[in-house]
Amino acid sequence: MFENLSTKLDRAFKTLKGQGSITDVNVASTVKEIRRALIDADVNYKVAKQVTDKIKEEALGQDVLISVSPGQLFIKIVSDELTKLMGGSAEPLSTEGSPAIILISGLQGSGKTTFSGKLASLIKKQGKDVLLTACDIYRPAAIDQLKVLGEQVGVDVYAEPENKNAVEIANNALDYAKKNGKKVVIVDTAGRLAVDEQMMDEIAALKKSLNPTETLFVVDSMTGQDAVNTAKAFNDRLDFNGVVLTKLDGDTRGGAALSIRTVVEKPIKFISYGEKMEALDVFHPDRMAQRILG
Numbered sequence: 001m002f003e004n005l006s007t008k009l010d011r012a013f014k015t016l017k018g019q020g021s022i023t024d025v026n027v028a029s030t031v032k033e034i035r036r037a038l039i040d041a042d043v044n045y046k047v048a049k050q051v052t053d054k055i056k057e058e059a060l061g062q063d064v065l066i067s068v069s070p071g072q073l074f075i076k077i078v079s080d081e082l083t084k085l086m087g088g089s090a091e092p093l094s095t096e097g098s099p100a101i102i103l104i105s106g107l108q109g110s111g112k113t114t115f116s117g118k119l120a121s122l123i124k125k126q127g128k129d130v131l132l133t134a135c136d137i138y139r140p141a142a143i144d145q146l147k148v149l150g151e152q153v154g155v156d157v158y159a160e161p162e163n164k165n166a167v168e169i170a171n172n173a174l175d176y177a178k179k180n181g182k183k184v185v186i187v188d189t190a191g192r193l194a195v196d197e198q199m200m201d202e203i204a205a206l207k208k209s210l211n212p213t214e215t216l217f218v219v220d221s222m223t224g225q226d227a228v229n230t231a232k233a234f235n236d237r238l239d240f241n242g243v244v245l246t247k248l249d250g251d252t253r254g255g256a257a258l259s260i261r262t263v264v265e266k267p268i269k270f271i272s273y274g275e276k277m278e279a280l281d282v283f284h285p286d287r288m289a290q291r292i293l294g
């Protein structure tokens with residue numbers, strides 16, 4: 001995860017080793033190197049500038065008599081600023097409601113169905129009875145995929161393969177959930193390869209009808225700035241509550257993870273880092289910053 005970025009930041013900090021105090025350090029050149037590393041990682045340019053300006057300001061404002069080495073001090077400043085950039089603290093998912101409804105949105109191939117299965121498994125482990133709902137009315141294979149995942153994690157899957165009305169399917173699923181004592185309903189939806197109006201209309205209609213507890217946007221982190229732009233397009237239309245970043249296991253750069261919160265102003269709630277059902281974590285900005293900084 002983010003190996004390229006970690007290596008470049010490590011290189012930027014190497015120049016600080018052996019320096020006596022922060023005043024001896026060429027703050028400007030170190031900050032420039034950090035900025036270059038972030039931009040190479042596909043971090044949004046404005047975000048990279050904003051965070052490195054802040055790092056510089058913090059570094060120059062330090063008490064020169066402070067006892068820690070400038071290297072450690074700098075890393076601490078960068079770690080704190082990256083943590084803030086990614087939202088500061090974890091934002092929990094709400095599963096309150098009778099039942100709670102979690103609407104899953106995103107492009108085709110982003111990992112929506114896989115995430116739906118993982119989330120169902122996680123909520124089940126927390127002791128709540130979950131229902132997965134297949135609302136991809138275009139790809140019969142998506143229904144089968146959800147059924148396989150449901151079976152794997154031991155969660156019921158609601159589907160109406162002949163019905164082409166996603167709003168109707170979701171509402172029928174809700175009735176089924178109420179009758180069968182399900183506490184959480186996860187609604188997996190259809191995606192397209194790129195943002196298009198019909199897809200947006202459909203997911204917006206689902207949101208309006210269901211009034212979900214949470215609307216999550218799932219995005220492939222490996223797509224960097226495209227992920228950020230897609231998030232913006234979905235948020236403008238859907239006003240979602242949180243982001244799920246997938247495929248972090250294949251993301252060596254980290255641009256989406258570092259930019260999305262600031263650009264879209266919505267928290268990252270989960271990270272997915274593999275195809276296995278266990279490869280899902282609640283997102284903790286501080287842990288991610290520490291990981292990036294090695």
Ligand code: GDP
Binds near residue numbers: 279
């Ligand atoms: P959907 O079209 O949005 O429902 O996407 P899928 O859930 O079908 O996922 C598309 C592909 O990405 C599948 O082959 C998944 O196994 C794979 N996938 C999903 N999440 C991850 C992840 O976090 N890491 C990796 N490596 N693959 C993933």
